[in-house]
Amino acid sequence: MTACNLPPATSPYNTAAFTTPESNPTRHKRGIATPDKLWPQHSVLKIALLDMTDAQKTLVKANIRKWTPHTNLHFKFVDTAQGDIRITANNTSTAGWSYVGTDAKNASPSEPTMSIGFGSSPERIEAQVVHEFGHALGLRHEHQHPDRTLVFDDDEVYKDYESRNKTRGEAYHDILRKSHRSAVKTSPYDEKSIMHYSFSRPRLKSPSEIPKPLQLSEGDKHFIQSLYPQDSTPVGQLIYTLMKVLIKADRPPTA
Template structure:
């Protein structure tokens, strides 16, 4: 990725209830973009003539269309990137689909628009006719596979590693802004600040130790980093998944375990730590309206899936993070079908037990 950097659009800060304790707020900030484990993420590539951006032609007052369609060779690089993350044994899986309305992740290849991705569940805020990920240079060139791994890392919820507050990087701010103001980026000072100089909060970062070998780290030429001294001559990560990258993915998305049954009118204790998840199978004995809800002083996200042809398909979700209520889902369930209930805990903030129940 030497000389070409990922540029992320800053999402609006979440509005949490005032007065939340620091530990509870940190858990919400750190987990709000993460997918529930076991999710099947469907991705598609744009492939039509209408799939394009309309951009101005400098000095002419006219516009032109710039395609989002990538070559099959470039698509293969992205497919290989999804495959490498999946082959770690994580609990997420990736399925390519042709219908963009079925895709949580929609991949474009607009040259000159930079490479970027929505972070984790922020992709769900994007309309079905828009990109959630873009590759702005040729992925078949050197470093292309690392670029694909990097952007997919964002789609899993990972942030830029050089913005880790534990990195203790002392930048030459003016040199960084001057470097990024020129080609090939042409970034404003604001974009440079947001993607390079700004430190993330400890709750947002991938780990409590800076990992200069991370695939989420940029390569920097000499003269931009003043401290640590060993990186004054430049920083050159290999563009591969580091041990810490793998640990992060497996911590948030561990291999799926056997699911106990969620029996109507019987409370199932959660006994989860912050960021952990419990999964249940629900097989209704009759067709009717059901309610699935969490209980206790806790911040959770509850997601309901229906198994179709062996694949869990999203039905409904509720997130009570930062509120005084508990997550609750109402849905009509059909006898003879199998459903999956996934409960991820942000944090428990009271002395009582947390649980999930359906009725």
């Protein structure tokens, strides 16, 4: 796995446009991450949910919280639009996008930093939320891992993009390009990662197919834990628990 890759620093990262052919008119820690886009350790991240129904908010919160046990971060959902991460709903799209990690700070305060497409099945929407929030934590797309083992048919990837009025440059950037090892922190390539796109033939030569991951893999859990390690000492666990209580009570931590 790697920590995440982005177009220009001020641009959101379109992360779900290629998940399926239909989706766009010992134990190793695994993953990819961009170290300079990680949030400060033990941060309290305020998350604003914008333009969502109550049911949509419930779904988004539940799936963001799947990351919670595996980091030292605290997620505080706020009722205002003044969040560190601001998530909007797109009810006509199946795709989502997100700024990567602290690049969210470059967005205008009046604009969202993430979008969730609610135009597909509940199972896929849930997976999309987990995937997009992985980007918000600083993770890259797993299929662009420097050590990926999958083999693309480049011509078929280009052909697919051109059939959807996209450029060869976009195809290379989104799919074929590998992350530069010097720019990312990695663990072993994980084709089961929630940060991996699904692929099948003819775009893929080998293996014949990579199904769409719908849940955090064990590699995802261990990799994000290595990026945001919890303090396992009794004092560290006490402080972490106290922070959770204060956040739930809507009280700021004291100095």
